[in-house]
């Protein structure tokens with residue numbers, strides 16, 4: 001049974017070559033929420049046909065197919081623009097590869113409804129099987145994100161299971177060319193804090209599927225760590241320029 005349609009909140013699933021596991025992910029999301037939009041980011045894994053077939057029989061599902069691969073952030077922005085055009089005020093983002101807990105969509109949406117000006121961030125709860133290099137690596141990104149926001153309360157900078165208010169995120173993204181690829185999640189959370197959007201953290205499990213369970217990642221250690229390092233360098237330099245304003249804001253709040 002499909003849940004009642006929300007007029008204010010939409011689930012956005014950017015998807016790039018996730019393989020067959022995308023069907024379980026989308027079906028699990030549809031069990032929890034209506035509407036669910038998948039933004040196919042130039043996938044070449046043959047999942048487009050199956051997704052479009054599913055959408056034909058499932059009115060809660062919309063599949064938007066981008067002609068080429070533009071990156072996770074660019075795919076989310078496409079969804080945000082469509083959402084804004086149709087009057088949605090908030091969007092929950094989740095990955096297409098079965099790593100994120102669809103069963104927590106209603107709780108995250110409820111937290112967002114209770115605090116509409118805030119962003120609701122997943123705080124990852126890892127299984128023992130999570131690759132320790134990825135788990136430790138994110139501590140570096142978290143440290144930078146906390147410095148760049150003067151410890152505004154970001155528990156995790158990288159976890160993409162989140163609810164954002166649509167208008168400030170579109171404003172932040174339109175102002176600069178970054179945040180279009182893997183730098184989307186951490187840069188979004190830092191810039192939204194700078195923009196005055198408060199983070200609220202909720203625990204949420206992360207799954208690491210084995211390849212035989214359909215697990216795939218397009219994270220490339222060298223390419224994506226270079227991208228993240230460059231991102232934090234940019235953010236840190238901008239942080240120095242913003243420091244007087246951030247300190248003044250903190251002073252007023254104290």
Ligand SMILES: Nc1nc2c(ncn2[C@@H]2O[C@H](COP(=O)(O)OP(=O)(O)O)[C@@H](O)[C@H]2O)c(=O)[nH]1
Pocket residue numbers: 013014015016017018041069070071072073075094095096097099182216217218219
């Ligand atoms: N890596 C990557 N992911 C993309 C892209 N476009 C959309 N995505 C989606 O972004 C999410 C995260 O990507 P993933 O490779 O699973 O990264 P990981 O979970 O950090 O290992 C998935 O839902 C992807 O389908 C892209 O160009 N590259």
Ligand SMILES: [Mg+2]
Pocket residue numbers: 095097099216217218
């Ligand atoms: Mg993944």
